[in-house]
Amino acid sequence: MGSLGAIVKHPDDIYPLLKLKMAARHAEKQIPTEPHWGFCYLMLHKVSRSFALVIQQLGTDLRNAVCIFYLVLRALDTVEDDTAIATDVKVPILIAFHRHIYDRDWHFACGTKEYKVLMDEFHHVSTAFLELEKNYQEAIEDITKRMGAGMAKFICKEVETVDDYDEYCHYVAGLVGLGLSKLFHASGSEDLASDYLSNSMGLFLQKTNIIRDYLEDINEIPKSRMFWPRQIWSKYVNKLEDLKYEENSTKAVQCLNDMVTNALLHAEDSLKYMSDLRDPSIFRFCAIPQIMAIGTLALCYNNIEVFRGVVKMRRGLTAKVIDRTKTIADVYGAFFDFSCMLKSKVDKNDPNATKTLRRLESIQKTCSNSGLLSKRKSYIMNNERTYSLTLILILIILLPIIFAYLSANRQNI
Structure with a gap:
């Protein structure tokens, strides 16, 4: 949920926040039971909670492909982002990353927190990748290869011009757009x-x-x-x-x-x-x-x-x-x-x-x-100083109920 101050200032946030909370819990219940898929979806929730929510609505096959695509590129990005890795070590890994995703035993220690876990346990991602349909695998491999080469180029090159900026953004994100379009097309x-x-x-x-x-x-x-x-x-x-x-x-x-x-x-x-x-x-x-x-x-x-x-x-x-x-x-x-x-x-x-x-x-x-x-309802440009009396009253009613519920839970633990 949002902070109490933000909710009081924007009481019409309450309903969407509750729906988002319920959607997050529902998404967690949809995590597959197989260890490698379970790892992938749990990791997806840890590295990008909002992305994990929007991905859950996709059809199963496409959802799995997009999940693995995201984790592969997140792992690639973790290697690029880790400034503690020497350039002569980092560049070969970036260039060869599209081959590593086919290796169930490959992993590389880098990154911090959840990203370190992703890199240490990358064999789960590779195992899941190898279960995707061939057309999904080919699309992910192609984009990973091109992105790794582009990242390697900019390890040794600074962003000087606006053209450099556009080229760098193409390698690290524009190619993601191309890859997603390929996956959408592959799904039919x-x-x-x-x-x-x-x-x-x-x-x-x-x-x-x-x-x-x-x-x-x-x-x-x-x-x-x-x-x-x-x-x-x-x-x-x-x-x-x-x-x-x-x-x-x-x-x-x-x-x-x-x-x-x-x-x-x-x-x-x-x-x-x-x-x-x-x-x-x-x-x-x-x-x-x-x-x-x-x-x-x-x-x-x-x-x-x-x-x-x-x-x-x-x-x-x-x-x-x-x-x-x-x-x-x-x-x-x-x-x-x-x-x-x-x-x-x-x-x-x-x-x-x-x-x-x-x-x-x-x-x-x-x-x-x-x-x-x-044909749309504007929810952005509302006057920030105008509050809904009805929603404020709902908030006043809901808060004691929520606190009572939490207190009861603590007593039962």
Whole structure:
């Protein structure tokens, strides 16, 4: 559940949060009994709880393929992320990773916490991978091979230009989009989407994560991870790490806004990709992360807190997105609303204000031209100061019941 303060401020979060809690418990009960599949789904819940929830709605065969695809790439990413591994050790592993997934005995000690467990027990993932249908295996192997080679390239290469940035994001996320499109097509549920649109889906998510995770990446020990392109940040500071210092706050926010404006380039491609999907479960699987991305961009834009801590959507709003994203009308509505939120934060004195506004207006025009905005319920742009009396009363009634239930449970233990 969300924090009590957030729930009091947003009482209409209660119902979606309860539904999300129940969905999480239901998903845990669906974990297969076979040890290797049990490990894979438990690990999926540990490394990405929100992804684990959206994946559960997929058909069994596709769900298993996507689960393994995600874990294989998460393991690959763990090798790339571990700055303690020497380059001459890391690069060969990345390049050969697509072969390791066929080896039931392969594992490699790296990463921390749950990621270390994933790497130590990787034989479970390989065992499950070898039980997938051949067309799923081939798609996963192809993307893993291409991604490993791309990651290896950028181990020895810094992100200098915007073209470098797009290329890096292609290797670590655009290829994920291509791989998912291949898996959707292999399942027989969707036509094969174009590589261009599939790539844009991945870039939109990856660039959002890179923007949001600035502080975590720059403070990485023993060595900083730097993904913001020099071509952008050098317009504002001498070194990328200078953005986190308070004396550079104005320049930091301007640089941040430049990065967000760059990410918005992929929004309309993402909308096009989603509008072409036919299968409802695949649609929701794709749409929920994309809405989360534009929502996160709206929160990060013009927000100095990106350089001070963690900026992310509150859990109640995430629950609403998961609960209410059912049709393309919902997606157009969310993109339109978050674009309005972002637009309201644009300072006319910002160096990129004109470019930012132009991109936001283009997104809003695409959403409006769909003719579907009137068919969705807006849940994002509600006045933050307006609370529902009915929901507050429900909260007042529910809390004593919940506390009584918890107290009774403690007494029975």
